[in-house]
Amino acid sequence: MPKVIYTSPDGRAHTVDARIGASVMETAVKHGIPGIVAECGGALSCATCHVFVATSWIDQTGTAEDFEDEMLDDATTPRQSHSRLSCQIRLTDEFDGLEVTIAPEQ
């Protein structure tokens, strides 16, 4: 099971065991990690699952494309180069130890 480390807007870190195939958003929401709202449940329609991927992981996760990229341009917290909508990152074993910081406003 890959572990994902989330840093909440209040600075606290939460480590969660993720299911393979689940998204970074889904893993957080199911365990009640504060900060990820995910109004649309992963349908790429709300942009309330915005995270900053740790720079050391960005090659692995890849960067936003197409609609995700457009939505991040107008996300509530201004985007950074390593911004992603966390419902669009699906977890595999290769993501064990992935670190993301949750955007302060969704």
Added chain:
Amino acid sequence: MTQDQATEQHTGILVVGGGEAGVAVATQLRTLGYAEAVTIVGGEPYAPYQRPPLSKGFLNGTEDEESLELRASEFFEEQRIVVWTGRRVEQLDLGTNCTGGVATLDDGSRVSYDGLALATGASARTLPGIPPGLRGVHTLRGMADAIALRAALDGSAEVVVIGGGFIGLEVAATARSRGARVTVVETMSRLLQRLCAPPLSEHCLKVHRDAGIDVLLDCSVASLRASHGAVTGVELDDGTVLRASLVVVGIGAVPDIELAQAAGLRCQRGVVVDAAGRTGRVDVVAAGDCTVQRHPHRVDALLGIESVHNAVEQGKAAAHVLLGLEPPAPATPWFWSDQGDLKIQMAGISDGYDDHVVRKVDDRLTVLYYRHGNLIAVEVANNPREFMILRRALDKGHHIDRDRAEDVATPLRELVQSP
């Protein structure tokens, strides 16, 4: 459980229905620091799950049952939220002085409570006159329906979808992408008639026809044809018969209000509440698809808002109300629908508009709706960037000049004005 195992228990707050709204009430109670017992009674034999993927990712096989769960079971345990699945509340005695009552479950168990939240949702409307048990005829509301429909789609070459609403069109797009021959039959003169304004309806019609779906408007079903207990065709009111191995009936949902009605709560199609789920009794709230609330633009009209956003926001607000706290101001309602490559997002209630602006570039469409000069709603297809800007403008009460919005070359972001 049998009647012999019926129990007597007490809970602080009883939530009837374990969907989006019920889970929102329960989790918000904990967020607000409520310490007494919270119990959710959910009629379906599944842990609380999301419905939207049932007609989208779950139906096309990219999502499974586990990925649809709203929360992990450990989360409910940590939060001390007790979830009973596969058990129904059959009867409510609301008591006389608004300080709690008693619910009776289907196994005869009785649960007394201090506060009650009704989140019973809705059921799929069925087509009258269909012989019960006819194979090949499906509706889609819950997980069990979706599992059955997914299996049925596998071998079906000819699919007829009755009803051109969101769920019907989502199912039609999925069936088409799997290679089936698909016909949508709609009684009204346009798609999504009750749900959006004409510009978006026309856009949807073109997209689905271009994808090879036959869409028949102004067209009603007279009867179903069957052979050996299975459906074989759909006869239309003009006598035409469409061959069908699978018929999906997507003609809307009916709020589940039997309990509320029998208990004496005010109901008019749904349980009548305000945006915060108030029923008129301090110890009873209702939220989500089982409710209707005041229409924002039509005097004396009531509106049922069947969306995840409303279920969650009303559920959260209702938790405040149960604890005697002031609920947050209601946010602009919004909705999404994914129909194959067509991505629809809408915010606000367009019904009641007196002016609108269409921005269309290739397959991207944005429609802004105004009433008395104010922006009241937006509907967007394949244009998530503009949706982000417009939804925020609606939420914050910002203005967008309608004449300048007509020029598609001007980015909307430049037009947003604070009041």
